[in-house]
Amino acid sequence: xxxxxxxxxxxxxxxxxxxxxxxxxxxxxxxxxxxxxxxxxxxxxxxxxxxxxxxxxxxxxxxxxxxxxxxxxxxxxxxxxxxxxxxxxxxxxxxxxxxxxxxxxxxxxxxxxxxxxxxxxxxxxxxxxxxxxxxxxxxxxxxxxxxxxxxxxxxxxxxxxxxxxxxxxxxxxxxxxxxxxxxxxxxxxxxxxxxxxxxxxxxxxxxxxxxxxxxxxxxxxxxxxxxxxxxxxxxxxxxxxxxxxxxxxxxxxxxxxxxxxxxxxxxxxxxxxxxxxxxxxxxxxxxxxxxxxxxxxxxxxxxxxxxxxxxxxxxxxxxxxxxxxxxxxxxxxxxxxxxxxxxxxxxxxxxxxxxxxxxxxxxxxxxxxxxxxxxxxxxxxxxxxxxxxxxxxxxxxxxxxxxxxxxxxxxxxxxxxxxxxxxxxxxxxxxxxxxxxxxxxxxxxxxxxxxxxxxxxxxxxxxxxxxxxxxxxxxxxxxxxxxxxxxxxxxxxxxxxxxxxxxxxxxxxxxxxxxxxxxxxxxxxxxxxxxxxxxxxxxxxxxxxxxxxxxxxxxxxxxxxxxxxxxxxxxxxxxxxxxxxxxxxxxxxxxxxxxxxxxxxxxxxxxxxxxxxxxxxxxxxxxxxxxxxxxxxxxxxxxxxxxxxxxxxxxxxxxxxxxxxxxxx
Ligand code: ADP
Ligand code: ADP
Ligand code: MG
Numbered sequence: 300x301x302x303x304x305x306x307x308x309x310x311x312x313x314x315x316x317x318x319x320x321x322x323x324x325x326x327x328x329x330x331x332x333x334x335x336x337x338x339x340x341x342x343x344x345x346x347x348x349x350x351x352x353x354x355x356x357x358x359x360x361x362x363x364x365x366x367x368x369x370x371x372x373x374x375x376x377x378x379x380x381x382x383x384x385x386x387x388x389x390x391x392x393x394x395x396x397x398x399x400x401x402x403x404x405x406x407x408x409x410x411x412x413x414x415x416x417x418x419x420x421x422x423x424x425x426x427x428x429x430x431x432x433x434x435x436x437x438x439x440x441x442x443x444x445x446x447x448x449x450x451x452x453x454x455x456x457x458x459x460x461x462x463x464x465x466x467x468x469x470x471x472x473x474x475x476x477x478x479x480x481x482x483x484x485x486x487x488x489x490x491x492x493x494x495x496x497x498x499x500x501x502x503x504x505x506x507x508x509x510x511x512x513x514x515x516x517x518x519x520x521x522x523x524x525x526x527x528x529x530x531x532x533x534x535x536x537x538x539x540x541x542x543x544x545x546x547x548x549x550x551x552x553x554x555x556x557x558x559x560x561x562x563x564x565x566x567x568x569x570x571x572x573x574x575x576x577x578x579x580x581x582x583x584x585x586x587x588x589x590x591x592x593x594x595x596x597x598x599x600x601x602x603x604x605x606x607x608x609x610x611x612x613x614x615x616x617x618x619x620x621x622x623x624x625x626x627x628x629x630x631x632x633x634x635x636x637x638x639x640x641x642x643x644x645x646x647x648x649x650x651x652x653x654x655x656x657x658x659x660x661x662x663x664x665x666x667x668x669x670x671x672x673x674x675x676x677x678x679x680x681x682x683x684x685x686x687x688x689x690x691x692x693x694x695x696x697x698x699x700x701x702x703x704x705x706x707x708x709x710x711x712x713x714x715x716x717x718x719x720x721x722x723x724x725x726x727x728x729x730x731x732x733x734x735x736x737x738x739x740x741x742x743x744x745x746x747x748x749x750x751x752x753x754x755x756x757x758x759x760x761x762x763x764x765x766x767x768x769x770x771x772x773x774x775x776x777x778x779x780x781x782x783x784x785x786x787x788x789x790x791x792x793x794x795x796x797x798x799x800x801x802x803x804x805x806x807x808x809x810x811x812x813x814x815x816x817x818x819x820x821x822x823x824x825x826x827x828x829x830x831x832x833x834x835x836x837x838x839x840x841x842x843x844x845x846x847x848x849x850x851x852x853x854x855x856x857x858x859x860x861x862x863x864x865x866x867x868x869x870x871x872x873x874x875x876x877x878x879x880x881x882x883x884x885x886x887x888x889x890x891x892x893x894x895x896x897x898x899x900x901x902x903x904x905x906x907x908x909x910x911x912x913x914x915x916x917x918x919x920x921x922x923x924x925x926x927x928x929x930x931x932x933x934x935x936x937x938x939x940x941x942x943x944x945x946x947x948x949x950x951x952x953x954x955x956x957x958x959x960x961x962x963x964x
Contacts, residue, residue, distance in 0.1 A: 300616050301325055301376045301400070305369040306344070308380030309359060310671035311688060312592070313340035316378050319608040328372040330365055332358035334681050339671050346372055353681045359383045362390040366397050376400035376615055378608075382683070385591040386462075388413060402615040404514075404590050408565040412588040416459040416497045422585045425564035427557045430576060430584040432499035434459075444476045446498055453501040456480055458487035458494075464534030465490050469501050504737040506577040507531065507586075508543050510558035511599045511607075514567040515614045521624045522555040523599050523607075529736040530725065532647065537741065538725060539595035540634040541602050544696060544734035554583055561588060570596070570611050579737075594637070594688070597669060601633035601692040632699045633692040636707065636726070640684040642716035643749070649684040650716035653677045656860040656867070658843055659687070660709035665702055666691050678715050686717060696734065700726055708872035713860045723872055724748050755809050755868070755875040757829065759857075761836060761850050763866045763877045764805045764816045764827055766859035769840045807866065807877040808930070824849075864929045881931045896936060896959055898952045902926025907948060909941045921959055924952065939963035 304320055305328040306313045317327045317340065329344035334353035341347040348368040351358035358364070360383055369377055377399055379385035388409040394401040403409070412418045416434040423429055432454075433446040447454045447470065456479055458466030466487040468479040480496065488494040511523040527543035528536045542551075558573035565588075572593045575583040596607050610621060640650045657674040660666050670687035678684055689710060691702040707723045725731060728744045741748065803818040819826040824837025838848035840859075848855045858869040866877040881899075906923040909915055915935045922944065924931045942960040946952055 300612065300618075301374075303328060303372065303374040304376045304378055304402070304612070305330065305365070305372060305374035306340070306378045306380065307359070307365045308378070308383055308385075309335055309338060309340055309682065311669045311685065312380040312594075312671075314343055314671050315669050316380065316608055317343045319606055320612070322606075323609060323612060325612065328368070328374050330359070330368055332681070334679050337676075339673055339676065348372060353679070355383065355682065359682075362387070362393055365390075366393055366399065369394075369399055370397060374399065376402055376612075378402040378611070379591065381591050381594055386413065386589070400615050402569065402611050404565075404567050404569050404571060408567050408571075409590050411565040412590050414459045414495075415457060415461065415587050416495065418588060419497070419585065421564060422561055425560050427561050427564075427585045428583060430499045430502065430586070432497060434497040438495055440477060440480055443480060443496070443498060444473065447476060448473060450498060450500050453503075455499045455501040456483045456496050457499060458483060458491055459497055460491035460493040460495065461487065462491075464531075466496075467534055502576055502578055504579055504739055505529075506543070506737050507536075507574065508546075508554070508577050508583065509572050509574040509593075510554055511593070511596065512558050512562045512567065512571050512573060513607075513610055513614070513620060514562055514569060514571070515620045516568055516617055517619050519620050519623075520559045520562045520567060521620060521622070521627065522558050523603055523605070523627060524629055525551060525554060526593075526595055526598055527736060528595060529738050530731065530740055531738050532741050534738075536595065536637065538634060538636055538722070538731070539598055540632065540696070540699075541598040542629055542632065544736060550581060550583075557583070557585070561585065569614050570607055595635050597667060597688060597690045598633040598635045601667065601690055602629050602631055603627060604630065631692050631694050632696040633690060634696075634699050634703050634726075635688055635690045636703060636722045637688055637718075638686045638710065638712075638722070639718050640678040640686050640712075640715040641718055643718050643721040645716075647718070648716075649680070651678050651680050651684070652715045654686075654712060655714035655862045656711065656844060657713075658709070658711045658858065660689070660706040665693055666706050684715075686712065686715075700732060704872070708869075711858050711860070711867075711869045711874070713862050713865075713867045720872075720874060721748060724750075752810065754812060755877070756870075758850065758855055759868045759870050759873075759875040760807065760809075760814055760816065760829055760877075761827055761834060762846055762848060762855065762857045762859055762868050762870060763807050763875075763879075764818070764829075765825065765836050765838055765848050765850075766840060766844075766846050766857075766861075766866070766868075767805055767879065768818065768825055769838065769846070770861070773840065806880040808880055809875060809877050813880060864925050879929045881927075881929045896933065896957065896961060898924060898926070898954060898956045898958055899931060900926045901954050902931070902952060904946045904948055904950050904952060904958075905930070907944050908932075909935070911941050911943065914938070914940050921961070924958075933958055935961065937963040 303326040306316050320327045327344045329340050329347040330350045331341045332353050350364040384390040388406050391401040391406045419434040453471045456468045468483040470476050470479045484494040506529040508525050508527050510525050514520040525543045526539050526541045528539045530538040561573045570592045572589045574586040576586050577583045641647045654676050659668050667690040693699040693702050703726050728747045730740050804815050806815045816827050816829040827834050827836050834851045836850050844858050844860045846857045846859045860867040864878050868875045902924045905925045909921040917937045919935045920932045922933050939962050
């Protein structure tokens with residue numbers, strides 16, 4: 300076994316490789332870009348080397364720098380993870396030329412599978428079933444159109460060099476062909492520096508089922524069963540599971556044999572994945588081979604009890620495969636969900652920012668979290684916005700689904716938009732629950748997956764308010780402990796100061812709905828009135844922003860995270876976001892609006908509400924400031940008009956700054 304391995308990657312996969320290496324007593328060297336100087340993979344590794352600026356091209360894709368780092372740190376081998384240089388034959392070659400072991404297949408195997416067209420030609424000769432199509436050299440547009448006509452519409456145009464779901468176009472009729480081909484070529488040239496394409500029959504409602512294969516340097520090849528990755532969004536995997544629902548022993552054996560034949564045909568060594576597209580009738584066809592560890596390899600690990608990175612290291616060090624085919628068996632069912640910093644409601648646009656709060660489900664025999672980030676870390680625009688992979692296992696698929704729903708409900712992220720609630724709905728949707736899988740599932744279940752936004756339940760409003768009161772109480776208690784007179788009435792948050800006739804009020808806004816709750820301080824808690832209905836409330840805040848509450852005798856466990864003026868209430872698997880509004884400056888609060896024309900404290904202008912020159916009533920909202928963890932609405936001190944705003948949205952204002960030129964009349 301090697302004594303030192305360099306990991307030429309970042310994020311969760313770098314952390315995951317480090318974990319196994321450490322268990323095997325192998326020293327690890329991380330590489331990182333300037334943007335990742337304090338990243339989790341750097342913190343975990345025994346050693347770390349900076350290899351360049353944030354841009355991947357100048358760091359994680361800079362083979363020369365990485366090889367130099369490996370040599371300088373005394374590493375004997377390089378683990379490339381997935382993505383980046385993992386399927387780059389020049390890099391694998393350069394490693395060998397520098398006397399380093401590339402932990403992956405031989406250069407010839409990477410080359411053979413690097414082009415989808417060439418790989419299909421090779422597989423055809425090896426007797427592996429293919430999707431009907433054209434994967435030859437002729438790239439003439441007229442010829443390709445004629446081939447498509449022969450294959451029969453619809454067809455799929457694919458970039459030969461493609462990957463990651465990019466460079467694909469579905470064409471449903473002859474008239475659309477020329478434009479689709481041109482656009483596919485442009486995308487292929489831009490993304491892969493190679494505009495060659497192949498044509499495939501486009502299968503309707505297919506499943507994506509792939510086989511994990513493993514070879515060693517002694518010529519042994521086994522398969523470690525299948526993974527079903529049919530649940531995709533724009534040809535990219537979202538949920539993956541093993542085994543594939545409905546798989547029979549006969550079909551598994553046939554697909555396993557085809558995958559092992561494919562691997563043997565290219566002299567495969569190490570971990571690889573043979574991807575098949577499966578028709579509604581169960582017929583399977585070779586799609587491509589990925590010559591690396593796959594993102595979703597953990598589901599295979601969970602059902603086999605094996606560590607595939609350990610197998611990779613052993614095979615790369617020249618050892619034989621640890622187990623033979625007949626020693627391998629499936630135990631239970633595993634599902635993986637890819638947790639991304641992206642906004643499902645905005646077309647899954649990636650989101651960046653600091654992870655202000657991050658709590659993850661407890662890991663156990665049933666639950667695994669592979670992540671490259673911790674609370675306080677940042678999701679930057681430089682790399683893939685994956686936050687983590689959440690993997691669960693149980694005896695049956697049904698129980699694994701239940702575990703997944705539970706674990707997703709315990710996964711709480713504040714600071715970036717994320718797909719956690721979307722994933723929960725996906726796992727809960729009837730088609731997924733019934734294992735009615737195919738690549739069109741997400742599109743078909745659109746209405747279930749994107750429900751009209753629901754108003755927060757009463758319990759969520761109460762949780763936001765109670766957490767606020769408990770935090771105030773804790774702050775007052777802390778101040779009292781520091782003070783000479785701990786019994787001073789100023790330290791009690793029981794409304795003594797403010798209850799001169801007027802009850803305490805808390806205002807929160809969710810979307811367009813703002814609610815003001817009045818608070819009465821009673822023995823051992825509060826009486827909260829919202830929507831004209833009062834509820835006795837008490838509870839405590841535990842570490843990790845956890846609220847244990849009792850609302851009128853009903854116990855509730857929620858997580859309430861305060862981030863600036865936002866209060867994120869995680870309740871029953873949903874996240875409700877409220878803005879805390881300072882009631883003194885809020886319209887309709889009566890009084891208090893006087894003098895509200897200046898900034899009450901340093902902050903930022905977040906909205907200009909009133910229209911210039913349009914008459915408003917006294918107390919009407921003019922603009923909104925964000926300051927001191929709250930939103931403050933600046934209201935009209937009298938009936939009149941705004942002549943001008945002195946600041947634009949996004950500008951910072953100092954304490955006491957004049958905000959509005961207002962003319963009363
Ligand atoms: P799979 O491995 O299952 O085929 P994908 O194709 O979605 O899954 O994932 C691999 C892709 O992820 C790479 O081809 C690349 O586009 C992207 N990627 C590359 N490097 C990283 C990385 N370090 N972290 C996350 N994603 C990466
Ligand atoms: P990539 O290299 O981007 O992973 P693949 O060839 O593996 O490209 O295809 C990605 C996805 O596109 C598949 O998982 C499947 O959902 C869809 N797909 C690929 N080929 C076909 C086909 N012939 N018919 C229907 N869908 C397909
Ligand atoms: Mg693929």
